[in-house]
Amino acid sequence: GAKRRGLNQVALYRSIATPDDDRRVHIELELRRALQRDELSVVYQPQVSLPTGELHGAEALMRWNSATLGAVSPDTFIPVAEDTGLIGEMGRWVIETACRQLAEWTRRGWELTVSVNISMSQFGDDGFVGHLERTLATTGIDPHLLVLEITESIASRVDIAVARLHQLRELGVQIAIDDFGTGYSSLQYLRDFPLDYLKIDRGFVSQSTHHARDRDLVATIAQLARNFGLRTVAEGVESQAEVDLLTDLGADLAQGYHFSRPLDPESFEAWVEAHLAAFPQA
Numbered sequence: 001g002a003k004r005r006g007l008n009q010v011a012l013y014r015s016i017a018t019p020d021d022d023r024r025v026h027i028e029l030e031l032r033r034a035l036q037r038d039e040l041s042v043v044y045q046p047q048v049s050l051p052t053g054e055l056h057g058a059e060a061l062m063r064w065n066s067a068t069l070g071a072v073s074p075d076t077f078i079p080v081a082e083d084t085g086l087i088g089e090m091g092r093w094v095i096e097t098a099c100r101q102l103a104e105w106t107r108r109g110w111e112l113t114v115s116v117n118i119s120m121s122q123f124g125d126d127g128f129v130g131h132l133e134r135t136l137a138t139t140g141i142d143p144h145l146l147v148l149e150i151t152e153s154i155a156s157r158v159d160i161a162v163a164r165l166h167q168l169r170e171l172g173v174q175i176a177i178d179d180f181g182t183g184y185s186s187l188q189y190l191r192d193f194p195l196d197y198l199k200i201d202r203g204f205v206s207q208s209t210h211h212a213r214d215r216d217l218v219a220t221i222a223q224l225a226r227n228f229g230l231r232t233v234a235e236g237v238e239s240q241a242e243v244d245l246l247t248d249l250g251a252d253l254a255q256g257y258h259f260s261r262p263l264d265p266e267s268f269e270a271w272v273e274a275h276l277a278a279f280p281q282a
C-alpha cells in the first residue's frame with residue numbers, strides 16, 4: 001500500500017544519495033590540496049563590443065584539474081569551496097593570478113579589462129578590500145581595468161553591501177552584477193549600489209531568439225541599464241542570430257562560444273593577436 005511505497009522511496013532515495021555524499025566528501029578532501037598541488041588554473045573568455053566585435057575585455061574563470069577526480073566543473077567545486085571556507089584562499093589566488101596576467105597584457109600594450117568572479121562570502125570577508133588593495137599595488141595595474149563580478153545575493157544585506165561597494169569604488173575598480181535577474185531581485189540596489197555593468201544571464205540570452213517574452217526581458221534589462229548609466233554584457237552568446245538581436249535590443253557587450261570559449265592564457269593571446277589583426281587598435 002501507500003505506506004510500503006513510502007518506505008521504498010526512502011530506501012531508493014538513500015541508495016541514490018550516498019554516492020553523491022561520498023563524491024562530495026572526496027571533492028572536499030581533494031580541494032583542500034588543490035592549491036598546493038598546483039591543480040588550479042585560470043582561463044579567459046573574450047568579451048567584445050557590439051556591434052563592432054572589437055575586443056573589450058576578458059572574464060577570468062577558475063578551472064580545477066584534480067589528480068584523482070579529473071576536470072571538475074566550477075558549478076560543482078565552487079559551492080564546496082564556499083561551504084568549507086576554502087573559497088577565501090582560492091579567491092585570493094584567482095585575484096592575484098588575474099591581476100598579474102592583466103599587468104603582463106598591459107605591458108604588451110593591450111588595452112582590455114579583466115573580470116573576476118567574487119563569491120558572496122569572499123565579498124563579505126573583512127580582509128577582502130585590504131587584500132585587493134595590496135594586490136593592485138604589487139601588480140601595478142590600472143584599477144579601472146579590473147572588474148569584480150558579484151551576484152544579486154549581496155543585496156540581501158543592502159546596508160553592508162553599499163558600504164563595501166563604496167570602499168571598492170574608492171580603489172578604482174569596476175563592479176558588475178552577474179547573472180542579472182536570476183537572483184535576489186530587488187530594484188533598490190540599482191538605486192543604491194555604485195555599479196558599472198549588468199550581465200544578462202545566458203538563460204535569457206539563449207531564449208531571446210525563440211521567445212518574445214525573453215526578447216522583451218532582454219530589451220527591458222538593456223533599457224533599465226541605460227537609464228541607470230550602466231552597460232550591459234550579454235552572456236552565453238552562441239550564434240550570429242543572437243548577436244544581431246542583442247545588438248538591436250541595445251546590449252553593449254557580449255561574450256560566448258560564438259566568439260570564443262574560455263581559453264588558457266597562451267591560447268587567449270593567440271586569439272587576441274588574430275583579433276587585433278582584424279581590429280587594429282588606434
Ligand code: C2E
Pocket residue numbers: 045060061062063073074075078091094117118119149178179202235236237238255256257258262
Ligand atoms: P558565470 O560567472 O556566470 O560564468 C559564465 C559561465 O558560462 C562560465 O562557466 C562560462 O564558461 C560559461 N559560458 C560562457 N559562454 C558560454 C556559451 O556560449 N554557452 C554556454 N553553454 N556556456 C558559456 P564556468 O566557467 O563553468 O563557470 C561557472 C560558474 O562558476 C561561473 O558562472 C561562476 O559563477 C563560477 N565561477 C567560475 N570561476 C570562478 C571563480 O574564480 N570564482 C568564483 N567565486 N566563482 C567562479
Ligand code: MG
Pocket residue numbers: 059117149178
Ligand atoms: Mg561571471
Ligand code: MG
Pocket residue numbers: 178179199201202235
Ligand atoms: Mg554569469
Ligand code: MG
Pocket residue numbers: 179
Ligand atoms: Mg553563473
